[in-house]
Amino acid sequence: MNRGSAHRLALIKEGFAMVRSNLVASALIATIVALISGAVLATTGQTAAQEAAVLSTIDDAGTRTITIREGSGGPGFDRDALPRILALSDVESAIGLGQTFDVRNEARRGGGEPVPTRVVFGGPNADLVVAQGRWPLPGEAAVGDGAMPRLGLEVPSGSVGSVEFEPVAVVGSFRGAGPFANLANGVLVGAAPEDTTMRLVVVVASAPEEVAGLAAAVVEVLSPDDRLSLRIETSEQLANVRQAVQGELGRFSRELIVFVLAGGLALTTVTVLSAVTLRKRDFGRRRVLGASRSAIVVLVLTQTAVSAVVGSAVGTVAGLAIVRQVAEAVPPWSFVVGVGTLALLAALVAAMLPALLAARRDPVRVLRVP
Amino acid sequence: MISVEELTFRYKRRGEELFSGLSFSFPSGEMTAIVGPSGAGKSTLLYIVGLMLSPTSGDVLWDGEIVSTLADAERSRLRAARVGFVFQDAALDSTRTVAANVAEGGLYAGVPRSVITRRRRDLLDRFGVMLRDNHRPGEVSGGQAQRVALARAMIKDPDIVLADEPTGNLDEAAADVVMEALAERAAGGAVVIVATHDTRLAGIASRRLELTS
Incomplete structure (x- = not known):
């Protein structure tokens, strides 16, 4: 491993350490992401399961x-x-x-x-x-x-x-x-x-x-x-019916997903922003010790990503359990993985602005002892 | 060697000028004390020399090269590689152990983990806080915390050491340990600059720069 890779790896490890040392914020981020993925799966997951069942019936009839x-x-x-x-x-x-x-x-x-x-x-x-x-x-x-x-x-x-x-x-x-x-x-x-x-x-x-x-x-x-x-x-006509059914069911799911994601995005931004504001002296100290702005961004995003992965996994399992209980069906795995990935990406997008703000804060001002 | 040439600093918001036309050199192998009343700009000058603040005009030179106009990423890289910084209040991460705090000093310089581990043990042992390496900063005294901060500054073996009121919150015995470590560093060939009110610390410095308000 060359020195640059080792340095990047060390930064990512430091990001993991920040998850442990900043447990409240990390748990909050994980909870929000869990709520996003769980809510999407519990609601649109049912629709996706029904859609898969309807499409499967149409496909059985030979759409292809x-x-x-x-x-x-x-x-x-x-x-x-x-x-x-x-x-x-x-x-x-x-x-x-x-x-x-x-x-x-x-x-x-x-x-x-x-x-x-x-x-x-x-x-x-x-x-x-x-x-x-x-x-x-x-x-x-x-x-x-x-x-x-x-x-x-x-x-x-x-x-x-x-x-x-x-x-x-x-x-x-x-x-x-x-x-x-x-x-x-x-x-x-x-x-x-x-x-x-x-x-x-x-x-x-x-x-x-x-x-x-x-x-x-x-x-x-x-x-x-x-x-x-x-x-x-x-089966062209049947294929058209299939597409229409898919479009109709998909439209409802997409609107709901966008709504839940937008809410989750805003909540995650506020949480990460609060966390980096509370730790402004921590980031100021890191800057004085030699952390570049990009290193600060990497640290904040790594902390968010680790928390979001945990939250996404928990939310997905919970959401699937709810769908199975209510609809007695399981949405397609591509949908489940897609929702989990989307929730994770939303958390990273939400953390980007706070990460940039943390990186651009003047270290001298936040470290000055009155 | 570090030098400043025709340095002027003015607060952007207030427009107040802290110093103007300041030229001075900080030779390697010597400790320089920046003294003066509160508000004279001691810490500000330290931060400018350490590339954490940009001067309003004038230059900062490290080994004869102008470094104050470099981009932020390059200044961070230089700071990470060459500067050990000691804060007045130790500025330790209260959520991490003493050992992790000391190791952080080498993180951004890319010092290999094995080197960090070895130096951390040596430094904590030398500063008498080895038994505290698994404690949190809240579990050690102020004097011990400042010695931990000193170890963090020294772990990457810097050739520039900047200290902002390093003995300001310490009793005499704890201050002696810090002063001795800084003097030893200067004797080893590093540029050591301390901003201080402490007459004892200023007394052991071989050069003095007095700022007036």
Whole structure:
């Protein structure tokens, strides 16, 4: 460590020591910051939790989904387009689905309930996950967990087939969520090399606002012969509803946060100002001993930051406890961390003016003995 | 060596002139006493020489270089590195221990922690307050407090020592310790300047600057 770094570190340590030696002011700052973060979390935290729940419901309905299929009689899409779609930015996942037919459990000799089956192109993803066994290779089948009882299967094994379709081995089961939830009521068969055509492509965008642009890009990649015959189902309208809900709930939260922060900022400024005024001889002595103005600012800000970190942590825990008790929900962690950080930053901004005043005070005047 | 040339100081608010056209030198290795009645400007001159106050006109020179016109950050750096200051009322931090108060003298000069620890022990031992190093200033006598302040001033081994009425509040025995330490510092080659009413302290100084009101 060079001398400059060691000197800065020593100053910061001195700031920590000031927290202990100036306990009343430090405790007051910590209390104010705790009140800020606690009040924001206890009030807007409920809103944020509700907002997260509403948005999650909308997202479950597939705000980020794009489904593209050809009109009746179309040639379908080339399977080679799928890797290119997956390579597009803003694509979270994508699969292609081929022809549809019904299968039965082969062990029941043609009896049992028929279950809808689709040829699948592409692998599992965050919303389409393997539950048991593995994902089907070409010519193998995986059964959705909703279809297992209908096929009379307790574990994914044996084979499924139909009159017009050769039996295929069942190698696993899967669960579907979001846009793939309905697939879990059927069977997926891995596309064989001779299956070159996708009838339907389902793409999940990384964010709702990317849906419109991504839909156009996907169509470009698919390059169908007749674009007019395409049926594109996007969740653009749902995404707009999502944005409107988010905006409405967010506006209330923002106003409340600004109000609480402004109050906290004023209180912290007054507290830090009182503390540095009471200790003007202390700062005067430090200046005479060689502390520069910037060193005084560092000392005041370090003392405030340490107190504010403690206050922010206490306020966050208390605020979360209140929200959990009242709303029986927890706001998103990004919101919780954001509130804590904002309260800390507000305290530092509030301490800046008193710190500068302490640094600019004439040491000779405050130290003169009458 | 420190010198002042054509120094004038006037209070900004009152406009009252404390001294005008003052030229004097404070050689290294000697103790200089600034004497004079209250209000003559003894402390003010000390603060100007120590770069805590700016003169209205004239220059302060340290080792032949004008330092009174430097920016505040540079003056702070010089003060931190070279000046040990002894206040009349000790001016200790009442919330910290004696040891922490002494260590603060080296903080702004960037003196390494290990050096501070070693010197602090030596100085507190030498000034007879070692057993008080974990006490708060409120738990020691006035004489002991001033010796702690002396240790704080000496911890960075300064080549300039400025003392403002260092024996003003002390009994004779405590004053003797302070006077002896200051004289020893001057003998060691430092510039030692004391502003004082104490005729005994002024008596051991090799040079005197008398300010009249």
